[in-house]
Every structure is written in C-alpha cells, then in structure tokens.
C-alpha cells in the first residue's frame with residue numbers, strides 16, 4: 001500500500017503551496033457553502049439563540065464562517081472531534097462566547113446525553129460506515145424536533161470525486177473507499193431518515209490550468225500522494241488526468257448538503 005503523505009505544514013509548503021493557493025481555494029469554498037448553510041439556519045430558526053453541535057469540528061473554520069454570516073443568531077457550538085489536537089486548535093481559533101463544551105469522540109461511538117437545535121457535520125463523515133444503522137439514525141435522534149441537522153460531503157457531481165474514484169485503484173491498489181455524499185444520502189433513505197438534498201458548486205480557481213506544476217499538485221493533493229513521486233509511480237494516471245483537465249478547461253468541486261428536520265417525517 002502507498003504511504004500517505006506527510007501532512008506537516010513544512011511539507012505542505014514545500015510540496016504544494018508554492019504552486020497552488022489551496023488556502024484561498026478552501027476559504028472561497030467555505031464562503032460559498034457557509035452562505036448556503038447560513039440561509040438554511042435563518043429559514044429554520046426564529047429564536048436567536050441556537051444550541052448546536054459541530055461534529056468533526058476540526059479547527060472551527062465553518063463555525064467561524066457561520067458566526068460572521070449569521071448575524072441574527074447566536075450559535076453556541078459544542079465541538080466534537082476524535083483528535084485531541086483538533087479540539088485544542090478549535091479552542092485557539094473559536095472565541096469562548098461561541099463555544100460550548102469539547103467532546104473527544106468519534107461519531108460512531110458517541111452516546112448522546114442531550115439533543116441540539118442544530119447539528120452540523122461539515123466534511124466530517126468521509127470515513128463513516130454508512131451501513132451502520134445506529135450511526136445514521138443518530139443524526140435525527142440527537143436533533144430536537146424543531147431543530148435542523150446539516151451534513152455536508154463532497155458529491156460525485158464534482159470533478160474532484162470523479163477523478164479520485166477513477167485513479168484511486170491504480171494509485172493505491174485498493175478500491176476507492178471514502179464516503180461521498182451520495183453514499184450518505186442513500187443510507188439516510190435506507191434507514192428512513194427524512195431529508196432533503198441540495199448541491200453547491202465551488203469552482204476551483206487555479207492560476208493556470210496548463211501548468212504541469214499546478215496540475216501535479218492538484219493530483220497529489222487529491223490522491224493523497226507525494227507529487228515528486230508522480231513521474232515514477234503514477235505517470236499513466238497523471239497524464240490521463242492532466243489531459244482530461246486541460247480538455248475540460250476547468251475543475252469544479254461539488255458538495256452535497258443533506259438537511260434533516262425531525263418534525264417533518
């Protein structure tokens with residue numbers, strides 16, 4: 001099996017950020033998705049104070065985006081992540097008046113002791129087991145009757161997922177196994193968790209679609225590999241990818257949003 005790339009800041013700078021400004025791409029994405037989520041929150045809640053849970057909280061980028069965009073609501077997030085350092089980074093970045101309590105747990109083993117107005121899982125369920133009924137049903141179980149849960153995952157409608165699925169086997173010698181939006185939405189339907197679906201398109205703005213450095217950087221980030229190893233290990237997949245992207249002239253990322261309202265069975 002291929003070794004996953006070093007995720008340190010130093011490695012990232014050396015390998016990727018000199019070729020493509022992923023920080024900007026990500027920030028633009030959060031802005032686009034954040035606006036859609038903020039509109040859904042505004043449409044659902046008339047009271048100003050919202051008690052919320054951020055599942056897979058990471059560094060708190062999405063709650064911070066939502067605080068800025070949801071001026072009429074005060075959202076207090078309990079923040080869950082299995083990784084202790086993520087909880088610490090969340091505390092460093094999200095101001096205390098917007099924070100509830102930290103929960104160090106993964107979603108599957110989490111045993112809720114209360115319900116929330118709002119449950120948010122933004123890009124956190126990429127490794128979730130969709131065949132586990134309890135994991136899926138917990139979404140509505142933990143959300144108050146008049147509450148809202150919002151689950152965001154990359155969709156197959158986006159180039160990124162389609163390319164990753166196409167090349168995963170040849171790069172990693174294993175079938176593509178990340179949970180995408182369509183898997184999750186299907187599991188919600190299977191376990192009768194009523195939901196609606198929405199899709200948000202986030203264009204990936206690259207300095208140049210023709211530059212080998214940029215395309216190999218995108219390939220490396222997308223496939224979780226070291227870009228310097230591409231020519232000797234995955235050249236066929238990379239050549240096919242770069243030809244296809246050039247022909248298309250752009251890359252787009254599409255996210256699916258599942259919206260569950262427990263009172264609308």
Ligand SMILES: C[S@@+](CC[C@H](N)C(=O)[O-])C[C@H]1O[C@@H](n2cnc3c(N)ncnc32)[C@H](O)[C@@H]1O
Nearest residue numbers: 056057058061062081083086106107122123124
């Ligand atoms: C891509 S980051 C997204 C972080 C954050 N939600 C955001 O939008 O910036 C995914 C986060 O989900 C967490 N995570 C992964 N699997 C999880 C699980 N089963 N339960 C809870 N959190 C999980 C990871 O530790 C990581 O912090």
